[in-house]
Amino acid sequence: MTAAETSSTRTERKDRTHYLYIAVIVAVVAGVTLGFVAPEFAQELKPLGDLFVALIKMMIAPVIFCTIVLGVGSVASAAQVGKVGGLALAYFVTMSTFALAIGLIVGNLLDPGEGLQLSDELAATGSEQVAENETTWEFLLGIIPDTLVSALTSGEVLQTLLVALLVGFALQAMGETGQPVLVGIGYIQKVVFRVLAMIMWLAPIGAFGAMAAVVGATGVDALKSLATVMIGFYVTCVLFVFGVLGSLLWVVTRVNIFKLFRYLGREFLLILSTSSSESALPRVIAKMEHAGVAQSTVGIVVPTGYSFNLDGTAIYLTMASIFVADALGKPLSIGEQVSLLVFMIIASKGAAGVTGAGLATLAGGLNSHRPELVEGVGLIVGIDRFMSEARALTNFAGNSVATVLVGHWTHTVDRERLDAVLAGERPFDESRMLED
Numbered sequence: 001m002t003a004a005e006t007s008s009t010r011t012e013r014k015d016r017t018h019y020l021y022i023a024v025i026v027a028v029v030a031g032v033t034l035g036f037v038a039p040e041f042a043q044e045l046k047p048l049g050d051l052f053v054a055l056i057k058m059m060i061a062p063v064i065f066c067t068i069v070l071g072v073g074s075v076a077s078a079a080q081v082g083k084v085g086g087l088a089l090a091y092f093v094t095m096s097t098f099a100l101a102i103g104l105i106v107g108n109l110l111d112p113g114e115g116l117q118l119s120d121e122l123a124a125t126g127s128e129q130v131a132e133n134e135t136t137w138e139f140l141l142g143i144i145p146d147t148l149v150s151a152l153t154s155g156e157v158l159q160t161l162l163v164a165l166l167v168g169f170a171l172q173a174m175g176e177t178g179q180p181v182l183v184g185i186g187y188i189q190k191v192v193f194r195v196l197a198m199i200m201w202l203a204p205i206g207a208f209g210a211m212a213a214v215v216g217a218t219g220v221d222a223l224k225s226l227a228t229v230m231i232g233f234y235v236t237c238v239l240f241v242f243g244v245l246g247s248l249l250w251v252v253t254r255v256n257i258f259k260l261f262r263y264l265g266r267e268f269l270l271i272l273s274t275s276s277s278e279s280a281l282p283r284v285i286a287k288m289e290h291a292g293v294a295q296s297t298v299g300i301v302v303p304t305g306y307s308f309n310l311d312g313t314a315i316y317l318t319m320a321s322i323f324v325a326d327a328l329g330k331p332l333s334i335g336e337q338v339s340l341l342v343f344m345i346i347a348s349k350g351a352a353g354v355t356g357a358g359l360a361t362l363a364g365g366l367n368s369h370r371p372e373l374v375e376g377v378g379l380i381v382g383i384d385r386f387m388s389e390a391r392a393l394t395n396f397a398g399n400s401v402a403t404v405l406v407g408h409w410t411h412t413v414d415r416e417r418l419d420a421v422l423a424g425e426r427p428f429d430e431s432r433m434l435e436d
Helices: 002-035 037-043 046-058 060-080 083-110 127-132 138-141 157-200 203-218 218-254 257-263 264-273 277-290 295-308 311-325 334-347 357-369 373-411 417-420
Strands: none
Touching: 002 037, 002 203, 037 203, 046 157, 046 203, 046 311, 046 357, 046 373, 060 138, 060 157, 060 357, 060 373, 083 218, 083 295, 083 311, 083 373, 138 203, 138 334, 203 373, 218 257, 218 311, 218 373, 257 264, 257 373, 264 277, 277 295, 277 373, 295 373, 311 334, 311 373, 334 357, 334 417, 357 373
16 A cells, blocks of 8 residues: 555656746747747746746856765765775766866867847846956955855855855764764755755756757747757767767676666656656665675665766866857856856765756856856756756766676676676566565
8 A cells, every 4th residue: 555655655756847847948939939929028037037047047056065065975975885985986076077177179179159148138247246256365355254154145156165165064073973964964965955945947948948049049040059059969979978978888897888888778758757767766775686786785875876976067177168158259268167057066075866957057157157157057947947857867867877886896796696697697676676
């Protein structure tokens, strides 16, 4: 009875997710159509997109604060287990940085937003804030908030990041006595993400207004640019998964990535249907243990990887940032791109599996470097949902590969059993997962 109720509840959640997905698609199509049919009227609907972006901006500080504080706590927990945690964290940081760099390279090569020139109205927004940070010292002083709490209300992302890191390290130093505070922040994060999920139900309205205004102003050029960034993102994810991760897995362990993905096929389908890699978390833990990876390794690598190994999210954030900057006619310099990369490495932790967290992190990154570009996040609203599946699938693929690699490096994987499972000789007992 309990299992049936659980299954029913989860089915309802999936259905609601699909409704939102369908609503976004309908809104995008309607916005594009209106942009072509009545371009002048369509441009008047831009405030609808701005409204949604404003709500996302409202969530930047709490999202970053909670995820960073809890993320630092996760690092401390992982480091305490020794070799497995250290290797896992080193691998996660390396691959996330690599994914961010690939996103920057591809984004610069494609230049998807070039030619839209939507900067006339938007470029003035926040230009005064940019002018204030003229020197390095002024910039550094601007990172320090007036009070510990004011960083969460001022809208300054770098100040929020600084306070979150300080609080995280302080709790880390407190050890066991800091655990109740971490638990409390964990509950606050649940509330924050629940509010974010509520806001995301307004995504169709934001997508409709943003798409109508952009298409009304630029016509078919907008569609070409959006299609370019979408296709470029999907192709980049495929190349990263099979070219980079697949090659690394084969060179290090001689495990075929196609066999691994075939074994995890149901999990990939589950993620595809929910657009969230977290939906498959219990299943991948059980399956990797069944495949011969030690429980101690799986218990560290998989949960930590869900916060620190976000390859798909990393690629998305950098490509989307370049697209927005180019579309507004305010391209990012190489120095700003590198600085943004460093920010994304830190701020993207914890964004996986949470609807809307990617948009909040993107807005936070742009706001910390070029405040006048935040309004351009509205350009991404219409296609963000289309790219969420690729983000989630890439994140999941990266974590499944990481589990095998770390198990190999730490000698905590039964290679004979792994080969047998991937060959289909020892099938996974699905009845174990009925209640999940």
